[in-house]
Amino acid sequence: MSKYDHIRLSAYNANMQLPKLGLVLFTFGNVSAADRELGVFAIKPSGVPYEDLSPEKMVIVDFDGNTIEGGLRPSSDTKTHAVLYKHWEDISGIVHTHSTYATAWAQSQRSIPIFGTTHADHLTVDIPCAPPMSDEMIKGNYEYETGFQIMDYFKEQGLDYKEVEMVLVGNHAPFTWGKTAEKAVYNSAVLETVAQMALLTEQINNNAPRLKDALIKKHYERKHGPDSYYGQ
Numbered sequence: 001m002s003k004y005d006h007i008r009l010s011a012y013n014a015n016m017q018l019p020k021l022g023l024v025l026f027t028f029g030n031v032s033a034a035d036r037e038l039g040v041f042a043i044k045p046s047g048v049p050y051e052d053l054s055p056e057k058m059v060i061v062d063f064d065g066n067t068i069e070g071g072l073r074p075s076s077d078t079k080t081h082a083v084l085y086k087h088w089e090d091i092s093g094i095v096h097t098h099s100t101y102a103t104a105w106a107q108s109q110r111s112i113p114i115f116g117t118t119h120a121d122h123l124t125v126d127i128p129c130a131p132p133m134s135d136e137m138i139k140g141n142y143e144y145e146t147g148f149q150i151m152d153y154f155k156e157q158g159l160d161y162k163e164v165e166m167v168l169v170g171n172h173a174p175f176t177w178g179k180t181a182e183k184a185v186y187n188s189a190v191l192e193t194v195a196q197m198a199l200l201t202e203q204i205n206n207n208a209p210r211l212k213d214a215l216i217k218k219h220y221e222r223k224h225g226p227d228s229y230y231g232q
């Protein structure tokens with residue numbers, strides 16, 4: 001028994017969702033689950049196949065990226081998770097995948113245009129694509145700087161991480177987050193579907209218009225607004 005068992009279990013369950021949802025291949029991808037009061041998160045160990053994972057194998061790390069408990073090396077992307085937890089105080093789950101369609105948009109260095117109501121059910125803006133990282137950042141503390149690349153882009157674009165829970169990092173792949181690891185995984189799956197739909201939309205009509213404001217507002221607010229009426 002450890003005081004970290006609850007986040008180990010939550011990180012394990014969330015990580016196991018990634019292959020089930022078709023969001024990862026081999027050991028690609030990682031999910032973490034944080035406990036804000038304890039100031040730590042549980043994250044997948046590096047390079048361990050999904051079928052060999054267990055809750056006990058999740059590594060406990062603090063918001064500065066130091067391993068607190070666990071016998072395995074944490075995911076190579078751990079420092080990106082740590083930086084985001086440290087500065088974005090309302091999130092307790094983060095996911096990173098190289099899911100095919102979202103990654104294709106990231107590699108194309110394009111934000112995903114808001115074409116339809118599936119997109120608008122989740123956010124009112126294009127899914128942002130941060131620019132590729134500078135040589136300086138890449139040669140430096142790369143995974144740590146990836147977190148800053150994301151946060152700096154949100155600041156520059158005036159985006160609120162509580163409303164836009166996903167980003168593409170140019171040339172790389174998506175990151176998503178949320179109040180729980182489960183919500184962050186949900187956001188990764190939504191992103192992948194929206195990315196696929198947007199690609200098909202452009203293939204069918206390369207002049208497809210953005211969704212009109214009235215529909216963006218309607219769909220977002222019926223799920224998220226003060227008078228939301230979606231669900232039970």
Ligand SMILES: [Zn+2]
Pocket residue numbers: 096097098172173
């Ligand atoms: Zn990656």
